[in-house]
Amino acid sequence: MVLSSDRSNLLRGVAQATSQLLTSRDFDSAIHNALTTLGQVTQVDRVYICDIHPHPLTGEPASSQRFEWVHESVPPLSDNPDLDDWTFDVGRFVDWLETLQAGQAISCILRELSPDEIDHMPVQDVYAILIVPIFVNDSLWGFIGFDDCKRERQWSKDEEAVLQTMAASLGGAIARQQAEMALRQSEAKLQRITANIPGMIYQFLLKPDGTRQVLFASSGCQELLELSPEFVQADFCHLSHLCHPDDRANFEQSVRNSSVTMQPWNWEGRIITASGQVKWLQGFSRPERLPDGSLLWDGVLVDITERKRVEEASRHSESRYRAMLDATPDLMFRLSLNGRYLDFKGSPETDMPREAIVGQYLHDVLPPEVAELSLQTIRKTLETGELQICEYQLLNDKGLRDYEARLVVSGKDEVLAIVRDVTDRKRVEAELRASEERLQSFFEATSEAVIIHDFNQILDVNPSAEGMLGYSCQEMIGMPVLDLVAPDHRAAVVKEWRSLTSPDQSYEYESVGLRKDGSTFMASVCAKPLSYRGQRVRVAGIRDITERKQAEAAILQSEARNRALVNAIPDLMFLIHRDGTYLDCKVDDDNTSLLPAHELIGRNIRDVLPSDLAQQRLFYIEQALKTGTMQRFEYQLQLNGRDRASSLYRSISPNLPPVAADEPNIRDYEARVVVSGEDEALAIVRDITDRKRSEVALRTSEEKFSKAFRSSPNPMTIATLQEGRFIEVNDSYVETSGYSREESLGRTSRDLQIWVNQRDRETVVKLLTEHGSVRGLEFPFRIKSGDIRVGLFSAEIIQIGDEMCLIDSIIDITERKRSEERDRLLAEIALRIRQSLNLQQIFNTTVAEVRQFLQADRVFIGQFDAAGNGQIVSESGNPAFPSVSDWVIDQTAYEEMKTVYQQGSLIINDVNQIDLPPRAKTAFERYQTRATLGIPIVSEGRLFGALVAHQCEAPREWHAFEVNLMEQLATQVAIAVQQAQLYNQVQTLNAGLERQVAERTAQLQQKMEELQDLNDLKDEFLNAFSHDLKTPVMGISLVLKNLLNQAGDPMPISRSILERMMHSSDHQLHLITSLLQAHSSETRGVTLHYELVQLSLLTQVIVEDLEPLIVKNQATFDNQVPPNLPLVNADPVQLRRVFENLITNALHHNPPGIHITLNATLGEEMVRFTLNDTGMGMSKEVCDRLFQRYTRGPKSRHSTGIGLGLYLCRQIITAHGGEIGVYSIPGEGSTFWLTLPLAIPSVAQPNAGNGE
Known part of the structure; x- marks a missing residue:
C-alpha cells in the first residue's frame, strides 16, 4: 500500500x-x-x-x-x-x-x-x-x-x-x-556545403501577420552582400534596404506574386552594398506553406552583375546604332563596281520602293552625267580604300536639289553610298557667310548659355542663359559677373582672368556656377574676345557639365571595378599582335616565378612557347582576326619547371605540386582568342586540368551506371516524369514485360497500358514531386501478354537536360503474392477445421475456397465407403456446366481410381491428348471436362476420397504451386475426417463419464449432509460450553466486586491481589464474549442496527473514554479527525467496538510512551480513517495474517491475547461495506486504516485522492 x-x-x-x-x-x-x-x-x-x-x-x-x-x-x-x-x-x-x-x-x-x-x-x-x-x-x-x-x-x-x-x-x-x-551534424555538413556554393543560400519566412525574417543565410552573403550571415538573420530590413530604389517595388511585387500563386520566386534586380557597389542579383526559390500558415522559401541568390553589364552594353550598342541608322535622313545604297544597286535604304522623304532600285544600274536611274560621276567615284573608292565625296544636282518635284554622296568600301568590289540632300545646308551656308562677325560668334555658342561681359558686369545674354541660371535677361544685364560663380570659387576665376597676357586672348576653365535659387552646378566656360559697341569685351559660352562629371566619376569607378575584377580572375591574359608579339599581359604581381611583364612584352610567342603550341596559337589569332569571332581551343603542356613556359603556366595552376626538374607534369589548358583591335587579339588562358579529370570521372561514372542499369536483374526504366514516355529500358524489363526496346522507347506507359490502374501512376508522380523518391510501393502491372503481375515499385527523380525524369525499378513479387494467398487459404481452411467438427461444412468451405483461388470451373470432393461405393459429398461449380452431384461411383470405378491414386496425384492438362479408359472418357464427355487435377484423400491408410478440380471451358496447364496447394488441402481434409471420427469416439466416452459423475455426486451429497449434522452438534456444544463457563466466571467476578466494595481491609487477601483477580476475570469474560461474537459472525453474520452517525463526534467520545488507559500506558494521542465529516449510515455500537479495539490493541502491544495519531480523509464515495502509532512495528508476514481468527500479535513480552479482536473488526467493517488493513515496518511503527461508505456520496474534497 x-x-x-x-x-x-x-x-x-x-x-x-x-x-x-x-x-x-x-x-x-x-x-x-x-x-x-x-x-x-x-x-x-x-x-x-x-x-x-x-x-x-x-x-x-x-x-x-x-x-x-x-x-x-x-x-x-x-x-x-x-x-x-x-x-x-x-x-x-x-x-x-x-x-x-x-x-x-x-x-x-x-x-x-x-x-x-x-x-x-x-x-x-x-x-x-x-x-x-x-x-x-x-x-x-x-x-x-x-x-x-x-x-x-x-x-x-x-x-x-x-x-x-x-x-x-x-x-x-x-x-x-x-x-x-x-x-548539429547535419547543420555542420550543410555549412560546409553552402560555404562552397557560389552566391548565398537562404531560408526566407513570411508569417501570416506579414512579418518577414531570414531564418538562414550562408557564408556567401559576406562576399555577395558585404553583410555577415548573423547581421542578415537579425533583421530582414538589413537585406531589403540594400535593394536599389528603382527595383524595390518590383522586388516586393515578385514576393507577393509568389506568395499568392505559390509559384517559384524568380527575380532579377540591383542592390547597393555598404561600399557603394551596384550589383545585379538573381534570386530563385520555391515557396512551401507551413502548418501555421507561414510561407517558407528555400533558395539562392547569385551575382549576375557581369552578365547584366555585358547585356546592357550589347543592347546599348545595338540600340545606338539602330537609332542612328533610323534617325538619319540620308539615303543609303550598296553598289557594285559596275554601278549595280545591291541594296537600298530609303528615308521618310522618299517614297521610292526598294524593289524599284535593287537590281538596276546607275545609268537606269540617274542622268548620264550623274551616273558617270558616280561610277568614277566608285572606282576611286575601291582603288584607294578611302572615303570619297562627290556632289551633284538633280531635278525633282521640289525643284533643283543639291545632293552629297559619301562612298566607303563595304566589301569586295562593292561600296556603301550615303546620299544626303544638302540643299538647305547650301542655302544656310550662303546666309551664314553673309552674317556679321558678332552674330557668327554669338550663334557658335547658341546651344549653350552665352554671356557678354567686360570682366565686371554683364552686358548681354542669350535665352539659354535664362534657362540655365534662373534669372531673366533684364535681371542679368548689369549684374556683376562674379555673382554667377559660387562664393568659394570666385577667387579662382579672378585668378584665371589675371593670368591673361593679351586683351585678345581666349580662355577656358571649369568652375561651380550659382543659380538664382542658390543651387550650384558644374560649369565649363569658354570665352573669346569680341568687339561690342565700340569696346573690347568677352563673349563666354557656359555649358552645364554636372551630368558629364558624374558620368566621368561613374566611369572611373566602373573602370576601377572592372580592373579589380580583371585582376581577380586567375587566368592569364595576353594582348598579342598578328605576328605573335606580346603587346601587353595581365600577370599576378605576387607570383615570383612568373616572368615580369616588362620581360614578356615585346617578345615573340615563338620564343616563349613550344614551336607546335606557338604555331597553333598563331593560327587561332589569325582566324579570330579574319572572322571577327571568338576562337576557342584546348591543348596540353608539359611543365618541367625549367623553361619560361613552365614558369608562366605554373602561375595559373595554384594547386600544382612541385615537381623535380626531370619529372613530366602534363596539364590541360583552354585558350580563348578574341579581336581587341586592328591586327591585335586578346588571348585568355585557363588551367582546365581538374575539369578534364572531372569529365573523365563523370564518363567513368556514367559507364558504371549504364552497366548497372542494363545488367540489373530487376526491370528498370527511365521515363519522363509527367508523360511517362520511355527514354531507356534494360534487358530485365524487356524479358519481364514482353515488349522489345523498339516497342517501348518513345511510347508512354499509357500507350502500352503498363499500369493496371492509371491513378496509381498519378499517385507516384505526386509523391515524387513532394519527396523526390519513393521506395517499395506495391502496384499491379500489365505485361504484353495481358497477364497481371504484382511488383514493388521504387523510383527517384533525375534531370536529363531541361526535363524532369524518373528512374524506376520494379521487383516482381507475383509468385510471392500467390504463395501468400495459398498460405492464407491453407491457414483459413486449417483454422476452420480446428474450429469446427462439422465435416460437411468443412467440405463445402474447402471446395468453394479452392475454386475461387484456382479460378476453376468445378471443384468437388468424392467419398468412398468401406465397401468401395462412392458419391459426391460437396461441389462448387460454374452454373454454365453440368453438376457432378449425381455421379455415383461403383466398386469397379473405385478399384480403377484406387490404382491411379496409389501412384500419386492425377494431373491431366488436356483429356483429348491422352488415352483414357472408356469409363473415364465417358464421364469426362458427360460433364464437359477438358482438364482435371485430382488429389487423393487418405485417412487411416485407406482411400477415403478425392479432392478434384475440373476446367471445362478449355484445356489448362496445372502449375506446380497449384498441385502443391491441392495436396496440402487434401492433407487438411484428411485431418478433418480423423478429427470427426475422434469426436464421435469422445462423445461416446463423455456419455459414460457423465453417468459416473452423477453417481459420485450423489455419494458426495450424502457425505455433506453427515458433515452438516456434525457441525450443528459442534455449535450446540460450543454454546453450552460457553454459557456453562461464563456462569461461574461471572459469579466469581460478583464475589470479588463485593469483597472490594466492603470497607476496611480485614481480609487476608490484599486489595491489589483482588484487583488483579478482578482484572483477570474481566479479561476471561471479554474473551468468552469475543469467542461467541466471532462464532456468531461466522455462522450468522454480523447483525447491524443502522442509523445516521456523526463520526467526528463518535471518535471524540471514544478518545475521551479511553483517556485513562492512554495515560496509564504513558502514551500521547493526537485526534486529527475533522469536525465536519459527513454522516455515515452505520451501527455506532459496532463502530465503537472497532475503534476501541484498534486503540487498545496499539496500547497493549507496544511499549509505554508511544504516540498515536487518528486522522480521517474524504473520497468521492468513502471516508478513510488511519490510526498511526510509533511503536515496534510488524513484519509483512504478521501483517498478512493479522486479521485472521486466533492469530497472535508480534512475539514480544508486551504481546497478549488470542487475536479475536482484529478478526471481529474486519467482520464489522466488511459488514458495513468497507475495508480494513494495515501496513507496518519493523522498528518504525504501524498504520491501521479502514474505509466506510458515505450515506450521501459527494465530490472529492481538496484532500481527496489520498488513499491506498
Whole structure:
C-alpha cells in the first residue's frame, strides 16, 4: 500500500525531475539532476540508467550503465567493469528482457533469485530492485533502475505507474538529445556545403501577420552582400534596404506574386552594398506553406552583375546604332563596281520602293552625267580604300536639289553610298557667310548659355542663359559677373582672368556656377574676345557639365571595378599582335616565378612557347582576326619547371605540386582568342586540368551506371516524369514485360497500358514531386501478354537536360503474392477445421475456397465407403456446366481410381491428348471436362476420397504451386475426417463419464449432509460450553466486586491481589464474549442496527473514554479527525467496538510512551480513517495474517491475547461495506486504516485522492 502523502511526494518529485529534463540545456547535467531528485523522493540508495545494445563480441542483447546517483551511505559503482556489457542470458533474466520489451516494469526481491542468478548479478549488496523500461522512438533503448540496499521493499502499482511516466520523459529527453546531435551534424555538413556554393543560400519566412525574417543565410552573403550571415538573420530590413530604389517595388511585387500563386520566386534586380557597389542579383526559390500558415522559401541568390553589364552594353550598342541608322535622313545604297544597286535604304522623304532600285544600274536611274560621276567615284573608292565625296544636282518635284554622296568600301568590289540632300545646308551656308562677325560668334555658342561681359558686369545674354541660371535677361544685364560663380570659387576665376597676357586672348576653365535659387552646378566656360559697341569685351559660352562629371566619376569607378575584377580572375591574359608579339599581359604581381611583364612584352610567342603550341596559337589569332569571332581551343603542356613556359603556366595552376626538374607534369589548358583591335587579339588562358579529370570521372561514372542499369536483374526504366514516355529500358524489363526496346522507347506507359490502374501512376508522380523518391510501393502491372503481375515499385527523380525524369525499378513479387494467398487459404481452411467438427461444412468451405483461388470451373470432393461405393459429398461449380452431384461411383470405378491414386496425384492438362479408359472418357464427355487435377484423400491408410478440380471451358496447364496447394488441402481434409471420427469416439466416452459423475455426486451429497449434522452438534456444544463457563466466571467476578466494595481491609487477601483477580476475570469474560461474537459472525453474520452517525463526534467520545488507559500506558494521542465529516449510515455500537479495539490493541502491544495519531480523509464515495502509532512495528508476514481468527500479535513480552479482536473488526467493517488493513515496518511503527461508505456520496474534497 502507498501512503497518500508518499504518492504526492513521488508525483511532485517526478514532475520536478521532468522539469529539469525539459529546462536544462546541458543533457548530462539534466540527467544527473533528475536522478538526484528521483533518489530523494523514492528513498532508495541507488538510481541509475543503463542502455541496451548488442554485445561487442557475441551480438546478444547486453546493458551498460550510463548514469548513476547513489546515496551518501552507499559507494558509487560508476567504475565497476561488471556493469558494462552485462547480458540477460541466465535464468529469469531472459524473461526480464522480454518483459522490458513489452513495456512492463520489473520488481524483484534479490533473495528470491537462484544462486546462479545472484552470482550473475553485477551488484550483490542489494535487497530489492525495480527496473522500468525506457523507450526511444517506440524502441527499447534501456532502463532506469532503483536499488534498495537496506530493506526488502515492495513497490506498488501506483509507484510503478508514476515511475513509468518518468521513464517516458527520460526517453523523450534521450530522443531529443539524439535528434539535436544529428541536427548539429547535419547543420555542420550543410555549412560546409553552402560555404562552397557560389552566391548565398537562404531560408526566407513570411508569417501570416506579414512579418518577414531570414531564418538562414550562408557564408556567401559576406562576399555577395558585404553583410555577415548573423547581421542578415537579425533583421530582414538589413537585406531589403540594400535593394536599389528603382527595383524595390518590383522586388516586393515578385514576393507577393509568389506568395499568392505559390509559384517559384524568380527575380532579377540591383542592390547597393555598404561600399557603394551596384550589383545585379538573381534570386530563385520555391515557396512551401507551413502548418501555421507561414510561407517558407528555400533558395539562392547569385551575382549576375557581369552578365547584366555585358547585356546592357550589347543592347546599348545595338540600340545606338539602330537609332542612328533610323534617325538619319540620308539615303543609303550598296553598289557594285559596275554601278549595280545591291541594296537600298530609303528615308521618310522618299517614297521610292526598294524593289524599284535593287537590281538596276546607275545609268537606269540617274542622268548620264550623274551616273558617270558616280561610277568614277566608285572606282576611286575601291582603288584607294578611302572615303570619297562627290556632289551633284538633280531635278525633282521640289525643284533643283543639291545632293552629297559619301562612298566607303563595304566589301569586295562593292561600296556603301550615303546620299544626303544638302540643299538647305547650301542655302544656310550662303546666309551664314553673309552674317556679321558678332552674330557668327554669338550663334557658335547658341546651344549653350552665352554671356557678354567686360570682366565686371554683364552686358548681354542669350535665352539659354535664362534657362540655365534662373534669372531673366533684364535681371542679368548689369549684374556683376562674379555673382554667377559660387562664393568659394570666385577667387579662382579672378585668378584665371589675371593670368591673361593679351586683351585678345581666349580662355577656358571649369568652375561651380550659382543659380538664382542658390543651387550650384558644374560649369565649363569658354570665352573669346569680341568687339561690342565700340569696346573690347568677352563673349563666354557656359555649358552645364554636372551630368558629364558624374558620368566621368561613374566611369572611373566602373573602370576601377572592372580592373579589380580583371585582376581577380586567375587566368592569364595576353594582348598579342598578328605576328605573335606580346603587346601587353595581365600577370599576378605576387607570383615570383612568373616572368615580369616588362620581360614578356615585346617578345615573340615563338620564343616563349613550344614551336607546335606557338604555331597553333598563331593560327587561332589569325582566324579570330579574319572572322571577327571568338576562337576557342584546348591543348596540353608539359611543365618541367625549367623553361619560361613552365614558369608562366605554373602561375595559373595554384594547386600544382612541385615537381623535380626531370619529372613530366602534363596539364590541360583552354585558350580563348578574341579581336581587341586592328591586327591585335586578346588571348585568355585557363588551367582546365581538374575539369578534364572531372569529365573523365563523370564518363567513368556514367559507364558504371549504364552497366548497372542494363545488367540489373530487376526491370528498370527511365521515363519522363509527367508523360511517362520511355527514354531507356534494360534487358530485365524487356524479358519481364514482353515488349522489345523498339516497342517501348518513345511510347508512354499509357500507350502500352503498363499500369493496371492509371491513378496509381498519378499517385507516384505526386509523391515524387513532394519527396523526390519513393521506395517499395506495391502496384499491379500489365505485361504484353495481358497477364497481371504484382511488383514493388521504387523510383527517384533525375534531370536529363531541361526535363524532369524518373528512374524506376520494379521487383516482381507475383509468385510471392500467390504463395501468400495459398498460405492464407491453407491457414483459413486449417483454422476452420480446428474450429469446427462439422465435416460437411468443412467440405463445402474447402471446395468453394479452392475454386475461387484456382479460378476453376468445378471443384468437388468424392467419398468412398468401406465397401468401395462412392458419391459426391460437396461441389462448387460454374452454373454454365453440368453438376457432378449425381455421379455415383461403383466398386469397379473405385478399384480403377484406387490404382491411379496409389501412384500419386492425377494431373491431366488436356483429356483429348491422352488415352483414357472408356469409363473415364465417358464421364469426362458427360460433364464437359477438358482438364482435371485430382488429389487423393487418405485417412487411416485407406482411400477415403478425392479432392478434384475440373476446367471445362478449355484445356489448362496445372502449375506446380497449384498441385502443391491441392495436396496440402487434401492433407487438411484428411485431418478433418480423423478429427470427426475422434469426436464421435469422445462423445461416446463423455456419455459414460457423465453417468459416473452423477453417481459420485450423489455419494458426495450424502457425505455433506453427515458433515452438516456434525457441525450443528459442534455449535450446540460450543454454546453450552460457553454459557456453562461464563456462569461461574461471572459469579466469581460478583464475589470479588463485593469483597472490594466492603470497607476496611480485614481480609487476608490484599486489595491489589483482588484487583488483579478482578482484572483477570474481566479479561476471561471479554474473551468468552469475543469467542461467541466471532462464532456468531461466522455462522450468522454480523447483525447491524443502522442509523445516521456523526463520526467526528463518535471518535471524540471514544478518545475521551479511553483517556485513562492512554495515560496509564504513558502514551500521547493526537485526534486529527475533522469536525465536519459527513454522516455515515452505520451501527455506532459496532463502530465503537472497532475503534476501541484498534486503540487498545496499539496500547497493549507496544511499549509505554508511544504516540498515536487518528486522522480521517474524504473520497468521492468513502471516508478513510488511519490510526498511526510509533511503536515496534510488524513484519509483512504478521501483517498478512493479522486479521485472521486466533492469530497472535508480534512475539514480544508486551504481546497478549488470542487475536479475536482484529478478526471481529474486519467482520464489522466488511459488514458495513468497507475495508480494513494495515501496513507496518519493523522498528518504525504501524498504520491501521479502514474505509466506510458515505450515506450521501459527494465530490472529492481538496484532500481527496489520498488513499491506498
